[in-house]
Amino acid sequence: MVTTGDFKKGLVIQLDGAPCIIIDVHYQSPSARGASTMVKTKYRNLLTGQVLEKTFRSGDKVEEADFERHKGQFLYADGDRGIFMDLETYEQFEMEEEAFALISPYLLEGTEMTLGLFQGRMVSADPPQSVELTVTETAPVLKNATATAQTKEAVLETGLRIQVPPYLESGEKIKVDTKEGRFLSRA
Template sequence: MLDATKIRRGMIIKLNDGLYRVLDCQLVTPGRWKAMMQTKLRNIKDGSQLEYRFRSDDRVEQAYLEEVEMVFLYKSGDEFYFMNLQTYEQIKLDAEAVGDSAYYLLPELVLTIETYEGQPVGLKLPTTVNLTVVETEPILKGATQSASSKPAKLETGLIIQVPQFIKEGDVIKVDTREDKYLERVKAK
């Protein structure tokens, strides 16, 4: 058990029979009252978020997730199939567990699957992924001098804002944490 004042961002805690990742936390000491830990939590199973206030004398149980390196194989319907790189064991996750990470899953992408008591509960993507632009507006003359951006649809269906000079067929590097364009990947 852990004192509520020891809660930190990124921790996994058990609360009300569920597992939650701490997205944000702040120690609040209002006037003459006791200190409180104000937290923003995300349910690991369904992705829902909630704000929860712990009293300073509350105790919480920290949960530890095991991380296993796996490779994405394929998607069939609403199920995503992954293979353990050490044991070659295959597992499947449903679309709910994968969430918005599905926009970055390409065959042979190596990532980390998080498990709790042997059951897969989520995944961690690499911080950047290279994706091909399949649809975007044509280049406007003189657009290289402006700082404006335009929407682009990527091969996985994700739509992000890209600079004007990006065209269909370009491979771009995308930040998976913020869904942002980083750079155009040079042709080899």
């Protein structure tokens, strides 16, 4: 059991029988004397993907989920689903299409990542902070292009479309932020 005082971003708790990862925590002190502090949380249900909010009273106890993080690897896409492997046990897991669609634009075969397991079942896969992908399509290089506010659209090898600086050409490798889906730098 964990108390609301232990809540922090990234903690996985169990609510209504499902593992939920805390996305945001805000402690709100009451204005009235004698009232207890309220703990407002924003969390994602790892089984359904829903983002929800819940308010707890200070000192409330919640069960910590039977959740483990393992080093894993993306093996391949099987239709709309992704196949992953635990690098410690070599066990393979399948990720359903809704969750896989969110991370698939950042994955190449062999990409190493963190897998989240709940009661022996994979419920999450966290890609690295940034990945290197090749630009497959983009408009020609613009004359006198500088790195200022101008951008152009580029299609990457995974099908992801992002805005890139105008000086980039097709065939170049770039670093992409997986949290925000934006260009970081040339690789």
